Amino acid sequence: MPEPKVVKWGILATGGIAETFTKDLTVDPKTRGVTSIKHEIAAAASSSSISRADDFLKKVGAPSSAKAYGSYQELVNDKDVDIIYVATPHSHHYQNARLCLEAGKNVLCEKAFTVNEPQLRKLVEIAKAKNLFLMEAVWTRYFPLSIYVREQITSGRIGTVYRTVADLSMADDPQNKYGPDGNKHRMVNVDLAGGALLDLGIYALTWVFQTLYHTLPEGDRKAPSVLSTMVKYEPTGADESTAMLLTFPRDAKKGGPMHGIATTGLRTSINPDNKGTAGPCVRVYGDKGEIQIFPPTFRPTKTKVILADGTVEDKVWEQPGPGKGSGWTNGFGGTMQAEGEGQGMFWEADEAAMAVVEGRKEGRFEGLEESCVIMGVMDEVRNQNGLVYPEKIESLEYPLEF
């Protein structure tokens, strides 16, 4: 068997998700049957200080060869880095991803990809012009569970699909969690493009898109029309509850239009008791049966296929590898413990690394056009409900400091 190709990662920002993602890079790909690549943590950069980057590298168990930088610019200049993971708040993705692309680096960028569709289209244009890889880090798309669900649909197991209903709500009101200072938290801070839609709603939309759009042959994929409503989080003006009804065009001979219903909110939880008692967070409806996906929506643990002929198929989806995983808060003080080592972010990392090695410029499970269409849906939802972020973070101008 040929030796795995080493892909050298640079980590841009040292916050919560950067830590989780980078720890996942240290879990051997062989534990999940991936033999063509190996991840190496080559460098990390903090915008605040080099010592923060240094502490970060120690905390995530990076090799001693990994370099710490006190600025993002130094990271993108590093010749030893193949791909950069951007883990700043949404507001900063356009500026930070563009910094990487302009310097000739491949990019895996956290969700939501950018603040608006024009920003993303600009990044795509630059990536294409420079022949670079660019992908949104929606880890959920890369889980074996998601691959299985998409296969159930494309194989016709539940017949012609007509509707998907998906929710990601987490009782995560930052004021309850952190007091009045919570208004500065990235979840509701408009200066950081906070709000339920861009932070959590993107997962409900991910399920709608990966079941109703991505499962169609490429030529049949069309942007949906959008109807939406929103409740604002009064202290900051971000959205705290958003409901979207999407209609996807489809040829009458193939079943006609499909509905996607995506909801998100910060007051209720998809999994209030952490035991899954509340039932599925996603339901995909076909004319021969349905697929249910169980919470949490961003990292589901269980699926159920129920067919009209009486078949019921339950599946449990655990993380591979020994050891302990880290927990997620459900907003009611409980945690949802991962079963295996790592958090499951390694699957998206594998896909990005394999693409770099193979010379692919997009992820297989969410291409750049699909990401743009999703950003466009979120733009339309914000338009319909008057949610505008500060000009600087909506801007296409580059470079901008904020």
Ligand SMILES: NC(=O)C1=CN([C@@H]2O[C@H](COP(=O)(O)OP(=O)(O)OC[C@H]3O[C@@H](n4cnc5c(N)ncnc54)[C@H](OP(=O)(O)O)[C@@H]3O)[C@@H](O)[C@H]2O)C=CC1
């Ligand atoms: N895939 C997933 O499951 C998750 C994804 N996310 C996504 O990851 C991104 C980051 O979230 P998270 O890690 O929770 O956020 P954190 O607030 O924990 O970290 C963000 C980091 O970004 C850097 N940063 C640069 N400029 C700013 C600024 N003006 N304000 C705040 N931080 C800044 C800082 O790193 P430094 O000082 O080192 O430069 C900071 O530590 C978001 O896009 C979010 O949607 C978040 C949670 C889960």
Ligand SMILES: O=C1OC[C@@H](O)[C@H](O)[C@H]1O
């Ligand atoms: O991406 C995310 O998924 C998990 C949530 O806990 C987090 O707030 C969100 O940003």
